[in-house]
Amino acid sequence: MGKMLKKLISYDKAKEMVFNEWNKFLKDKFKIIPLLDALGRVSYEDIMSPIDLPMFDRAAMDGYAVRAEDTFGASTTNPLILNLVEKKEINEGECLKVFTGSKMPKNADAVVMKEYCKEEDGFVEIYKGVHPYENVSRIGEDVRKGDLLLKKGEAISPHHISILSSVGIKEVKVYNVNVGIISTGDELVDLEEVISMEELKNNSKIVNSNSLMLYALVKESGLNPKIYGKVVDDRERIKSLIKKAIIENDIVITTGGTSVGDRDYIIEVVNELGGIVLHGVQIRPGKPFGFGKINNKLIFTLSGYPVASTVQFELFIRSYFKKRKKIKLPLRRNIASELGRTDIVRIKIEDFEVEPLRITGSGVISSLTKADGYVIIPENVEGYEKGEYVEVYLF
Amino acid sequence: MGKMLKKLISYDKAKEMVFNEWNKFLKDKFKIIPLLDALGRVSYEDIMSPIDLPMFDRAAMDGYAVRAEDTFGASTTNPLILNLVEKKEINEGECLKVFTGSKMPKNADAVVMKEYCKEEDGFVEIYKGVHPYENVSRIGEDVRKGDLLLKKGEAISPHHISILSSVGIKEVKVYNVNVGIISTGDELVDLEEVISMEELKNNSKIVNSNSLMLYALVKESGLNPKIYGKVVDDRERIKSLIKKAIIENDIVITTGGTSVGDRDYIIEVVNELGGIVLHGVQIRPGKPFGFGKINNKLIFTLSGYPVASTVQFELFIRSYFKKRKKIKLPLRRNIASELGRTDIVRIKIEDFEVEPLRITGSGVISSLTKADGYVIIPENVEGYEKGEYVEVYLF
Structure with a gap:
């Protein structure tokens, strides 16, 4: 009878082995990029806030900055009157006109919304009392100095970009992993070479859809994909393409030829070029998953079936970089x-x-x-x- | 007392009004792009499969293609023997060697896995019977001709890219909307101009984080962002920047100055350049949201507060293009x-x-x-x- 996958490894064990290699491998695989380009990339480090945000007490409404105690008891029927001043501090009985976002003047601790005020020449009638810090955004209310804003391994969202820019961070360190993608199989035709599906059908061929799918999966994981197209089931051709891709990238992902059929050369080739770390995992789908190392770079050998290769990619690559909810x-x-x-x-x-x-x-x-x-x-x-x-x- | 937002519109009504305008506005806003660039973009049309997939019955395992009935009763203790042939069809008592993905020969309706076979010179011993269509991927099993593969308005995932390429689709029609982004506010400093946060603090300034956040939000929605930076609260400067951005883009998003304060010019400016369709919605946060039209283009006036502007963006822009789970x-x-x-x-x-x-x-x-x-x-x-x-x- 034919060859079979010898000893299948459990999923937990396989995951541990692969993730340990990722941990070691990624030590120097980062790049510093402008914050504006960081959407969807994965943070290489924890980022703490260097400052309190807001940096100063700010008016949260348009109106008049006051000492709250000067307004106690004010109402429509019993307005109080404050002197309108124009300086960086106020004293008892004074107020200053402010806009949403204005820095609060010294000694002021609240804002009366302008809807409850009437400005006259040199003074303001107050129709509603405010309590201390009413309508004020206080120092550190959004973020305290030292707060963790972005975790190592977290995918960068528009909200991270908002908060990081708010505290003045212009660049971020993200994982930078170049990924070469190779599909193997005599039956494959690259999409750009397809003239008609009818022709493919007559020649018993199928489209090499895995290259495009993996390109998208790699990109979505915050890594940098590069497609090397398809290669036929020929040991030497596979070997030379893997060699090239390994030199030009940090990791290589292959699809197809990872079983133990007569034409399944991938595992042997990886063993010749470096070494297979594991081959065959007790998962369904995706059993023939293989993982190896060549010149201290990583190679993942996935199945030819799109669903199996997606699952293998998800479990051993994507889930390292981007955790699912x-x-x-x-x-x-x-x-x-x-x-x-x-x-x-x-x-x-x-x-x-x-x-x-x-x-x-x-x-x-x-x-x-x-x-x-x-x-x-x-x-x-x-x-x-x-x-x-x-x-x-x-x- | 000061001006106030006059009549607030309900969320449902506002959404209906804005989405109706989107529907009309987007009629010709598409672009045809290569499938490889389509990740995260939003499909402009329904795409049906032009073919059955697989296009032909395929072997799902390495082994021997057989007529199932010829193998009935085969077992380890009672192997059956079939003649090994090499042609595109088999007859009674014959089999053909196949690999995973091979087109099935004519008359064959099942595959015996090679683990259960022993090949000798010119014939094969079969150790296990198979039932019809065992280990065969049948025509149309994945996709039937006419199946809906991608819906209008759906965000394109790696899985869509996989299936679309499999059926030979090389390009997709996606929404193509250029979005100009303007932040308003005297207190703003663009991130690239920040020398130190200490200096900002001393000058009572804050970073214009909204431009970066909106850039990311727009991109994530599958649209094309362009940042116009910040402009001070000056009616003429705001007006000329909006004019420029409206000419250069399909829609414009502004932040800040959308309330009814003395320095809130946005709504007036939009009314001068075109017309405000709605201003003020019964939502929290995000009440001062405004929406208008200038030269048949759309303008969204969002709040200056990041959380309010995020919510407004989510409800009136993002949720039109990308539905949340x-x-x-x-x-x-x-x-x-x-x-x-x-x-x-x-x-x-x-x-x-x-x-x-x-x-x-x-x-x-x-x-x-x-x-x-x-x-x-x-x-x-x-x-x-x-x-x-x-x-x-x-x-």
């Missing part, structure tokens, strides 16, 4: 699994319940565009029952 | 609102419950980086109680 929702029907195997089940959220997507093989791509996320069934669990609350990783 | 989770504590007003409450998901973020003013930026999403409390609801299930829009 997790929620807990009830299952709409049973899902079965096998003891000893970790299952990754695509799901849809329907009426706020988890609907596992019925799919047959790992090749059913359309299940991915329909999925809202996935559920991981650990190896020591035989499945989940209808109504049970399960953790969902959200796309 | 919605889930339902129980509240960890009461949230109060006011009848007649729509509240947008930032929340965190903790232990799979919804924790409303305690924040004081609309200026508390840090609440945004901590938030996992938000809850909308409609105008006819006074609030929600602890334990109640609420709809969460996920960031």
